[in-house]
Amino acid sequence: MNIVTLGLLAVLVAGTLDVEMAVITGGEYRPLYFSKNSEQISVSSFILDITPVSNIQFFEFIGHTPVWEKNSIPTLFTEDTYLGHWSQHDNVWQPEPSQNQEAVTNVSWFAAQAYCEVQGKRLPTVAEWEFVARASESRPDGSEELGYNQRILNWYARPNLNANIGQTPNNYWGVKDLHGLIWEWTEDFNSNLISGESRADASIDTRLYCAAAATDAADPSDYAAFMRYGFRSSLKARFAISNLGFRCAGSADDAKEGVGD
Amino acid sequence: MMQRRVWVIRYSVAVLLLIIAQLLHADFPGDSIYLLQSEWRTQDAEKIYLSDLAGKKLVLSMTYTSCQHTCPTIVSNMQAIENNLPETDRDNVRFVLVSLMPQSDTPEVLKTYANKRGLKGWTLLSGHEDDVRMLAMVLDIKYKAVANNEIAHSNLITILDDQGRIVRQINGAESNPSLMAGHLLHQN
Numbered sequence: 451m452n453i454v455t456l457g458l459l460a461v462l463v464a465g466t467l468d469v470e471m472a473v474i475t476g477g478e479y480r481p482l483y484f485s486k487n488s489e490q491i492s493v494s495s496f497i498l499d500i501t502p503v504s505n506i507q508f509f510e511f512i513g514h515t516p517v518w519e520k521n522s523i524p525t526l527f528t529e530d531t532y533l534g535h536w537s538q539h540d541n542v543w544q545p546e547p548s549q550n551q552e553a554v555t556n557v558s559w560f561a562a563q564a565y566c567e568v569q570g571k572r573l574p575t576v577a578e579w580e581f582v583a584r585a586s587e588s589r590p591d592g593s594e595e596l597g598y599n600q601r602i603l604n605w606y607a608r609p610n611l612n613a614n615i616g617q618t619p620n621n622y623w624g625v626k627d628l629h630g631l632i633w634e635w636t637e638d639f640n641s642n643l644i645s646g647e648s649r650a651d652a653s654i655d656t657r658l659y660c661a662a663a664a665t666d667a668a669d670p671s672d673y674a675a676f677m678r679y680g681f682r683s684s685l686k687a688r689f690a691i692s693n694l695g696f697r698c699a700g701s702a703d704d705a706k707e708g709v710g711d
Numbered sequence: 712m713m714q715r716r717v718w719v720i721r722y723s724v725a726v727l728l729l730i731i732a733q734l735l736h737a738d739f740p741g742d743s744i745y746l747l748q749s750e751w752r753t754q755d756a757e758k759i760y761l762s763d764l765a766g767k768k769l770v771l772s773m774t775y776t777s778c779q780h781t782c783p784t785i786v787s788n789m790q791a792i793e794n795n796l797p798e799t800d801r802d803n804v805r806f807v808l809v810s811l812m813p814q815s816d817t818p819e820v821l822k823t824y825a826n827k828r829g830l831k832g833w834t835l836l837s838g839h840e841d842d843v844r845m846l847a848m849v850l851d852i853k854y855k856a857v858a859n860n861e862i863a864h865s866n867l868i869t870i871l872d873d874q875g876r877i878v879r880q881i882n883g884a885e886s887n888p889s890l891m892a893g894h895l896l897h898q899n
Contacts, residue, residue, distance in 0.1 A: 524741035526849055559848060640847060641855035643863055657884060659853070660774075660781035661863030687848035 469507070471497040472624040473702065474582055477590070481580055481675070493581045495702035498574060501553075501615040501626050502634060502697045503565060505536070505545035508554040511565050518561050519543065525688075528558035532690040551614040553632045553695040559687035562635045566698035573637035574699035576682065580675070583629065585622035592621075602629045602674040611693055633681060635696040642683035739765070743875035744849050749842035751809075754821035754835040761846070762875070764834070767805045769871040772883055773843075773852050773864065775812035776824040781866050785883035786828060789868060803873075806833040809846060811854050811862045813837045850877070 476495040512518050520533045520543040534556050536543045545552075557565075559573075566572050574582075586592030593599060610631055618630045628634075643659050685694075739745045745762040753759060770789055774782040789806055796804060808830075810816035816824075821835040838846075847854060854864035868883040 524743075524746050526742045526744065526746050638844070638855075640844075640851075640853045643853050643855055656781075657882070658866060659863050660778060660785070660866050660884070661857065661861070683853075686851050 469503075469698075470500045471700065472500050473497055474578070474623050474625075476702075477581070479581055479584065479591070481577070491577050491581075493577050496574070496578055497700045497702060497704060498578070498582060498623075498625055499571075499697040499699070500620075500624060502632060502695045503554050503562075504551050504615050505554045506550035508533075508557065508565065509536075509544055511568065515564070515568060518564060523561070527560035527688065528690050529688050531556055531692070532558060532561070534690070535692065551616075552612060553615050553627070555611070555632055555692050555695045556690040557635075557695065558690050559635050559639070559685075561690075562696035563637070565696075569698065570704070571698035571700045573635055573696060575638050576636045576641060578699060579628075579634065579636050580678075582621070582623055582625055585625075587619050587621055590622050599674050605630050606674065606677060609693055632693050632695040633678070633691075635694065636682065637699075639682040639685055640687070642679055740874055740876060742877075744846070744871065744877075745875040747842070747845055747849065749838060749845065751836040751838040751842070752818050754818055754825050756818040759836075764805060764807065765875055766873055767803055768873055768878075769805050769807055769869070769875075771807040771809065771850075771869045771871065772867065773809045773811050773847060773850070773854070775810050775862060776816050776820055777812070778861070780861075781884045785866060785868060786830075788883055788885075790828075790830075792868075806830070807836065808833065809836045809838070809843065811843060811847075811864055813840060813843055851880075 474493075474496055476493045478490040478492050480490050516522055520536070523532060533543055533554075535549065536545050538544075545554075563573055584590070584592055586595045586598050589595060613631055615631065616626050618626050620626055621628065643661070685691075739762070743765075745765050747761050749761050751759055751761065770792055772785050772789060774785055786808070789808075793801070793804075793806055808821075810821065816835075816837050818837060821837060824830075825833060825835055850867070850869050852865045852867055854862050857863050866882055866884040867880050869880050870878045872878050
């Protein structure tokens, strides 16, 4: 643990955007928001940032790529609330020192995507994110554990937006903060076609979507996953929201490249 | 060490690309879809940038050629819009179909489809999957691969001005979007 902390510190001092990543061994699972009869989803092995991106990391990214500054970013890629929790000093928008280690929020999908791409990474897919997020501290599938879903729901009732990243316990994969701080962007959040506005609203609306009517029937029995599903379906890529941040993922091959360096 | 070096190179390339993109596209408004730097292939296998479509108004949909649900209706409704335009206005409007299934909708497949459907003068585009997603994001189009090699997707026809700004989006499955779209195209 100390080595990890030291390593992370060294990386931060070096002024780069590098962050520890966990290797996630792929597998099959049935998404919690589908019915019990729906088919299993297969997730290939990949790597995922252990923590969400912090304000100071995002600030350093902007230092290198000024097109993503609050004053420069085209309106195609975000809205007025972009980085709205930062302050302007000497004409530069930046986080207050107390915000440095908190998860960055108020960032659009485009900005999040660019942050990851610049490092040769990408945003995790919905399937990947949910695959990792279902793990408890001791098992890859936390739903088998008594009280696991209730703990997540308790957090949804009381979000903790002003905590530093990396304070919650590791889950089975060694990943932190998937539940407890913020909601996170996913690469293909726009694949959620059901509004999820109510529990009754659980099948696709073929007036709005070109699809067979049976596509994507949702199962609201796991309410936490159903809430995430509904939240994602309400998003547009330009949105910059005060409880929505992100972390980056990569292919498992990149992890192998690093071995033996 | 090796990983770090790779990272620095990737990073420099990305920064350079962003700077070039800024220089090239300083002329487009901040809400123009032409700020996207993506490269596509037309049904004639011609390589074009998205911004090559600038200068005319666009009527655009994201569909795919093997789609049997609402797509044929969307395309028919776009044709209805085209038929409702006076001859003098047709040269100022481009009709564009972007494939949501670029791996199977190759230029040849798009060409066959255009001929079969009688889409004369239309632009059918196939691109990299990441660029398809990026375009869908700026147009607020949702889509998802589902069973039977189909893609469920938003039923939207988007109308853009000659600078690539969204003027209006209409439900492409509705029975008579042609009248509304015709009015919109005359606005400016």
